[in-house]
Amino acid sequence: MIDIQANLPALIVVIPLLGGVLATFTGRGILPWAWASLVTGATFALTLRMMATLLQSGAPYISYELGNWPRWWGIEYRVDLLNAFILLVVAGVGFITTLYARESVNDEIAKDRHHVFYAVWILAITGLLGITITGDAFNVYVLLEISSLTVYALIAMGKDRDRRALTASLRYLILGSVGASFILLGIGYLMMVTGTLNMEDMHNQLMRLANLDTNRTVLVAFAFLLVGLSIKMALYPLHMWLPKAYTYAPSAVSALLAATATKVGVYMAFRFLFGIFGVGFSFYAMPSHLILLAMASLGIVFSSLAAIRQNNAKSLLAYSSVGQIGYIVAGFSLANPDGVAGSIVHIFNHAVTKGGMFLALGAVAYRVGGTDISHLRGLAKRMPLTCGALALGGLGLIGMPLTAGFISKWYLVKGAMGSGMWGLVVVVLFGSLLALVYVWKLIEAMYFGEPTGRSAEAKEAPLSMLIPIWILVALSIYFGVDATFTGETATRAAAGLLGGTP
Amino acid sequence: MTELLGIYNYWIYVVLMMIGFYGVIAKKNLIKQAIALGLFQTGIFLFYISMAVVDGGTAPIWTTIGDGSIKALGPYDNPLPHVLILTAIVVSVSVLAVALAIIINIKWKYGTIEYDEITAMDRASGGGDDD
Numbered sequence: 029m030i031d032i033q034a035n036l037p038a039l040i041v042v043i044p045l046l047g048g049v050l051a052t053f054t055g056r057g058i059l060p061w062a063w064a065s066l067v068t069g070a071t072f073a074l075t076l077r078m079m080a081t082l083l084q085s086g087a088p089y090i091s092y093e094l095g096n097w098p099r100w101w102g103i104e105y106r107v108d109l110l111n112a113f114i115l116l117v118v119a120g121v122g123f124i125t126t127l128y129a130r131e132s133v134n135d136e137i138a139k140d141r142h143h144v145f146y147a148v149w150i151l152a153i154t155g156l157l158g159i160t161i162t163g164d165a166f167n168v169y170v171l172l173e174i175s176s177l178t179v180y181a182l183i184a185m186g187k188d189r190d191r192r193a194l195t196a197s198l199r200y201l202i203l204g205s206v207g208a209s210f211i212l213l214g215i216g217y218l219m220m221v222t223g224t225l226n227m228e229d230m231h232n233q234l235m236r237l238a239n240l241d242t243n244r245t246v247l248v249a250f251a252f253l254l255v256g257l258s259i260k261m262a263l264y265p266l267h268m269w270l271p272k273a274y275t276y277a278p279s280a281v282s283a284l285l286a287a288t289a290t291k292v293g294v295y296m297a298f299r300f301l302f303g304i305f306g307v308g309f310s311f312y313a314m315p316s317h318l319i320l321l322a323m324a325s326l327g328i329v330f331s332s333l334a335a336i337r338q339n340n341a342k343s344l345l346a347y348s349s350v351g352q353i354g355y356i357v358a359g360f361s362l363a364n365p366d367g368v369a370g371s372i373v374h375i376f377n378h379a380v381t382k383g384g385m386f387l388a389l390g391a392v393a394y395r396v397g398g399t400d401i402s403h404l405r406g407l408a409k410r411m412p413l414t415c416g417a418l419a420l421g422g423l424g425l426i427g428m429p430l431t432a433g434f435i436s437k438w439y440l441v442k443g444a445m446g447s448g449m450w451g452l453v454v455v456v457l458f459g460s461l462l463a464l465v466y467v468w469k470l471i472e473a474m475y476f477g478e479p480t481g482r483s484a485e486a487k488e489a490p491l492s493m494l495i496p497i498w499i500l501v502a503l504s505i506y507f508g509v510d511a512t513f514t515g516e517t518a519t520r521a522a523a524g525l526l527g528g529t530p
Numbered sequence: 531m532t533e534l535l536g537i538y539n540y541w542i543y544v545v546l547m548m549i550g551f552y553g554v555i556a557k558k559n560l561i562k563q564a565i566a567l568g569l570f571q572t573g574i575f576l577f578y579i580s581m582a583v584v585d586g587g588t589a590p591i592w593t594t595i596g597d598g599s600i601k602a603l604g605p606y607d608n609p610l611p612h613v614l615i616l617t618a619i620v621v622s623v624s625v626l627a628v629a630l631a632i633i634i635n636i637k638w639k640y641g642t643i644e645y646d647e648i649t650a651m652d653r654a655s656g657g658g659d660d661d
Contacts, residue, residue: 166614173621177628184632191639192652198632202554202567205625209571212618216574219611220581 036078037092037105040115041158044071048150054143061130064146065123068153072123075115075157082112088524091163099163099226106163106228110372110521114160114295117376121287121383121500122153128496129280132390136189136278145185152178152284156292165215165304166225168296169208172260176204179289183277196272203269207259211296214253218304221245230304241313250309253300254316261293263320263357264327267350271334274346279390282342286349287383291375294356301360302525311363320361325455327354332462336469341389341399344466345382348425351459352378358452359440367443368522373514374436377424377507381432384500385421388414391489391497396482404470405477410486413494415474417501422467424504427460431508435515539580547573558645560636564629571622575615582611 032039047067054060082090089108093099107115126149137145155175159168180201186193219225221243222233237243255266262270270290274282301310311317328351335347356378359371389399391414396403408415424431437456444452479486488494507514550573553566590606633643640648 166617170617170621173625177621177624180628180632184635187635187639191636194632194636194639195648195652198560198629198636201625201629201632202563205567206551206554206570209574213574213577216578216581216611225610 032074033077033081035092036074036081037090037107037161038094040071040074040078040119040161041105041154043067043074044150044154044157047071048147048154051147051150052143054146056139056142058130060143060146061126061133064126064129064150067150068119068123068126071153071157072119075112075119078107079112079116082107082109100224100229103167104163104226104228105161107161108521108524109517110298110524111160111295113372113517113521114291114375115157117379118153118156118160118288118292121379122156122284124496124499125280125284125287125383125387128283128387128390128493131490131492132280132394133278135394137185138188141185145182148178148181148185149281149284151175152182153288156288159292160295163227164225165218165227165230168299169212169215172208172211172296175289175292176201176208179281179285180204182281183273183285186276186278186281189278190276192272193276196269196276200269200273203259203266207256207266210252210256210259212256214249214251214256214300217245217249217252221249227299227303231306234304234309235306240309246309250305250314250316254319257293257297257300258323260290261297261357262290262350262353263323264331264350264354265323267327267331267353270350271343271346274349274386275340275343279386279393282346283383283386283390286345286386287379290349290353291356291379294353294360294371294375297357298360298525307363307526311361317361317363320357321449321452324354324358324361325452327351328358328455328459329462332459332466335466336462338466339401341392341401341404341470342386344401344469345385345389348463348466349378349382351463352382352425355436355440355456355459358455359436359443362443362447362449362452363526364443364446365519365522365526366439366446368525369515369518370436370439370443372518372521373439373511374433376514376518377432377436377504380500380507381421381424381504384497384504385418385425387493387497387500388417388421391493394493395486395489401469401473402480403483404473405483406474406479407477407483407486408474410479410483411488414489414497417497418474419471420501420505422470424508426463426467429508430505432504432511432514434508435511439515439518539576543573543576543580545573546570546576560633560643560645561630563645564626564633567629568622568626571618571625575618575622578611578615578618582608584608 044067051063054063089106092105094103152175155171158171162168180197184194184197218230222230224230259266331347331350335344338344356371356374359367393399424433427433427437440456441453547570550566550570554563557563584605584607587605587607588603590609592600592602595601637643
């Protein structure tokens, strides 16, 4: 019998990895979905236990050496408060979207490909969990490619509904591979300087360099990593792959991606910028905080403006996601406790809010057959619960008090004022105003329009969809009213990051 | 001058990578883009292999010598980057496979693999939201 407690960090990756491969043998019918729910559910339970173990132990981190190789030779998995939290978000949202996926996938994906869909789906979640848990720089690259390759395939599976899914997927593949290659190059240059791949060792070796700020190899590594990570987290103006990929992907996939994929990209940025290079190098010796702040601010403004122009609700939300990444990046590039905490809190808050909204749009696509604004017109009369979820999620995007979005913006504005960045305060408030405009576009269509065509005959979404939607929306409200858990976790994790622990 | 020539494999890596990068950006044929992407990644492999070189190094083989102890044959190249790049080659092959699979599907659904024609068809079929 395997000792679950002792091998917890490894099992979080191994269980879905094996589960994903085995899913190809589940045949047709309901079995692939049931298997996927079982595997993602088990993984979620493991991440919950991981978090509980970490909190009980009181230690700053739990280290796990794969195959008992010492960490400077082998691969180390390291769980601290930050990645335990991100693991929880990824596995949790993964589980809830899997529960939701059954009806939606039945509707959107050809019946004979369900087992492949769920296999790739579980592997995508595996990759994201792996990036989050590992303490080895090269392992990050490998797992990044596992999650990216599977995500390309998942997006391309939207081809039965719209062939543009294929071009969107290919575009993401090319940009994503270039981004991942830059990350690979950056890791290579770092290895040249430090001679190790373990993140903590890398950090210690870099700190020992006398000429860290002028060492050309380190500078090149930093530049490659910054660009590669920016592509992966869809930081404006390197976000061009994102809107179409989210728009044409199958509904469940859009929700999973919006909630987890770019967030894990941000997490990688935390690990590389704060963990390996250290705050002093990344944000004081290098002007990267200014570059990142500028890009983030431009992203907030221009993506929100682009969101307002969209006629498809899914691409509206996709552009809004680019803007929200802007808030997250702006938060951590302030490099002060409130800013970084706001960034971490927003990873969670945006994941549940946007995940819930994409799921709700999936329910609309299921009943009405499309997600154009014209499909939403008057839909509140026919599908009140789905539209209610969309509206509440929208309020979260704006950052209304009593929604989770407000908590993140509160931290963010506090952090910006703490650093004297008044410009950022203005951008955040202006961004909220723009969010109000595009969310209003949805609300106006849903509540003040008259249903036509298929919208007029639509019924409320089935319960198997409504429950996952409302779990996410309820979470976004709950953590807006009582943000003790998320706020405290984020504050402690931020303190850990700024303290320089890798 | 000798210093610049001495690190010639790094020059080759940069040139290879930039040829690939140019192809990814400039070529309008999707297959050519996929090939260019492969070239781009191959350049990086050369970079990793180059950094493993040790002056006068041989293959990292340890063997039993006269007195029964196990020793290396001499100074040897760092084997770690080689191992890493084996993994990266597998990744690159998978990326190319997925790319080609998607391109085949594009050919079936659009009837062409020219980027310009595909964009024009998307615009014509409506929903031509901005790029």
